Amino acid sequence: MLLSRFFKKKGPDADPVSPQERMIEEQIVRRGIDEPRLIEAMRAVPRHQFIPAAYRSHAYDDCAVSLDLGQTVSQPYIVGLMTRLLDPVESDRILEIGTGSGYQTAILARLARSVYTVERLAVLGQRARETLQSLGYDNIHFRIGDGHSGWPEEAPFDGIMVTAAPSALPEALLRQLKSGGRMVIPIGEELYTVTRSGEETVKVHHGGVRFVPMVEDGA
Numbered sequence: 722m723l724l725s726r727f728f729k730k731k732g733p734d735a736d737p738v739s740p741q742e743r744m745i746e747e748q749i750v751r752r753g754i755d756e757p758r759l760i761e762a763m764r765a766v767p768r769h770q771f772i773p774a775a776y777r778s779h780a781y782d783d784c785a786v787s788l789d790l791g792q793t794v795s796q797p798y799i800v801g802l803m804t805r806l807l808d809p810v811e812s813d814r815i816l817e818i819g820t821g822s823g824y825q826t827a828i829l830a831r832l833a834r835s836v837y838t839v840e841r842l843a844v845l846g847q848r849a850r851e852t853l854q855s856l857g858y859d860n861i862h863f864r865i866g867d868g869h870s871g872w873p874e875e876a877p878f879d880g881i882m883v884t885a886a887p888s889a890l891p892e893a894l895l896r897q898l899k900s901g902g903r904m905v906i907p908i909g910e911e912l913y914t915v916t917r918s919g920e921e922t923v924k925v926h927h928g929g930v931r932f933v934p935m936v937e938d939g940a
């Protein structure tokens with residue numbers, strides 16, 4: 722796809738390209754992610770507002786950024802790739818495990834009908850809620866707890882996005898996925914999509930990734 726579809730003409734009078742536009746061009750579109758709704762969502766979400774002040778100057782860098790408490794917001798390309806793999810449509814209800822900063826949550830909330838997001842660390846979950854509410858999102862539901870149990874009261878979901886890495890596929894999450902639905906999940910250091918049709922589960926490998934571990938409380 723032509724980059725010019727996404728980027729304003731550059732010329733002597735053009736505005737300088739913002740760090741966010743440069744991120745989208747260099748880290749997302751040039752690496753092959755060019756789905757227009759997703760690009761639009763990444764353009765609409767101010768990534769720097771999700772990042773603690775101390776690390777904010779790195780908000781649009783090509784790497785994961787610290788959120789304190791040993792957690793990180795994923796590299797922009799990984800957010801783009803995982804969202805592309807999940808491929809949410811406007812009518813979808815999505816479950817997200819690992820709210821973290823809320824950045825991935827915001828991208829999902831722009832593409833789907835609603836997002837149910839679960840975070841283990843109350844400080845991060847609360848901070849993400851405040852950020853997302855200040856930006857006006859009203860289709861996100863928050864829960865503090867262990868994502869291994871998912872959100873049974875709201876299941877089944879059209880899609881499930883897991884942004885912390887368990888060592889094995891959590892059975893409860895699979896049970897909360899609709900037949901025909903898709904889960905995107907890092908297991909150990911490998912990224913997978915898992916699709917369900919009836920009792921059949923198909924797992925497809927999408928390469929190596931590094932995520933913080935999905936912690937098993939009480940384990």
Ligand code: SAH
Binds near residue numbers: 795824845
């Ligand atoms: N998607 C996030 C990045 C998340 S980092 C973003 O865009 O910022 C992974 C998050 O998963 C961390 O916030 C971590 O606290 C959380 N996490 C780890 N184990 C968890 C568990 N068992 N249940 C819910 N959240 C968990």
